[in-house]
Amino acid sequence: NAGVTQTPKFRILKIGQSMTLQCTQDMNHNYMYWYRQDPGMGLKLIYYSVGAGITDKGEVPNGYNVSRSTTEDFPLRLELAAPSQTSVYFCASTGRGSYNEQFFGPGTRLTVL
Amino acid sequence: GNSVTQMEGPVTLSEEAFLTINCTYTATGYPSLFWYVQYPGEGLQLLLKATKADDKGSNKGFEATYRKETTSFHLEKGSVQVSDSAVYFCALIPDGGGYQKVTFGTGTKLQVIP
Numbered sequence: 001n002a003g004v005t006q007t008p009k010f011r012i013l014k015i016g017q018s019m020t021l022q023c024t025q026d027m028n029h030n031y032m033y034w035y036r037q038d039p040g041m042g043l044k045l046i047y048y049s050v051g052a053g054i055t056d057k058g059e060v061p062n063g064y065n066v067s068r069s070t071t072e073d074f075p076l077r078l079e080l081a082a083p084s085q086t087s088v089y090f091c092a093s094t095g096r097g098s099y100n101e102q103f104f105g106p107g108t109r110l111t112v113l
Numbered sequence: 114g115n116s117v118t119q120m121e122g123p124v125t126l127s128e129e130a131f132l133t134i135n136c137t138y139t140a141t142g143y144p145s146l147f148w149y150v151q152y153p154g155e156g157l158q159l160l161l162k163a164t165k166a167d168d169k170g171s172n173k174g175f176e177a178t179y180r181k182e183t184t185s186f187h188l189e190k191g192s193v194q195v196s197d198s199a200v201y202f203c204a205l206i207p208d209g210g211g212y213q214k215v216t217f218g219t220g221t222k223l224q225v226i227p
Contacts, residue, residue, distance in 0.1 A: 004156070040219065041219055042117075042202065042217040042218055042219040042220060043157075043202075043217045045215075090156055090157070092156075092157075101147070101159035101162065102157070102159070102215065103158075104156030104157045104158065105156050106154070106155055106156050107155075107156050
């Protein structure tokens with residue numbers, strides 16, 4: 001199993017550009033998450049999904065959108081990039097069971113200039 | 114709301130030194146507690162967990178005991194290695210679960226020098 005994969009690993013955007021961060025998991029997990037990690041800070045939840053077709057906002061959803069058309073994929077969309085969105089983005093997934101661990105992807109480092 | 118407080122880093126230790134990284138939490142009832150580790154350039158991965166009071170989680174020489182009376186889950190290792198250099202995150206899931214409700218601490222960077 002590849003686990004959770006993310007693409008791209010790095011990206012530089014100009015202000016106002018848009019992009020999609022890709023996330024795929026092959027563990028048949030129902031629950032998927034997007035986090036951002038700013039320097040010296042913990043993880044902030046952007047969006048999460050409890051299954052295909054179902055998504056909901058996390059702590060910091062403004063400026064982002066998600067979709068979940070399949071169990072495997074959970075892309076994150078930035079429509080109008082702003083410097084405040086410069087961060088490292090992690091996708092994660094969890095299987096059934098309330099206390100299961102989260103499996104994280106390797107992250108996408110995004111810089112908005 | 115729930116919160117997790119970790120000691121400020123970075124923590125710099127010599128190889129074979131004893132490690133303690135403090136973690137305290139605020140939550141009602143009996144949350145589940147976790148330690149995740151993030152190696153340079155990688156995502157987080159679970160190091161250990163404890164789901165009820167007085168449980169001890171352990172893995173790769175690391176241990177942490179769930180102390181309800183002090184709302185703590187301190188991470189310890191008797192003899193650190195250079196390969197343990199990473200950022201360590203304490204986290205909780207509240208009593209009753211909740212897939213969207215994982216709360217992470219801000220992370221503690223550990224640097225082990227030979």
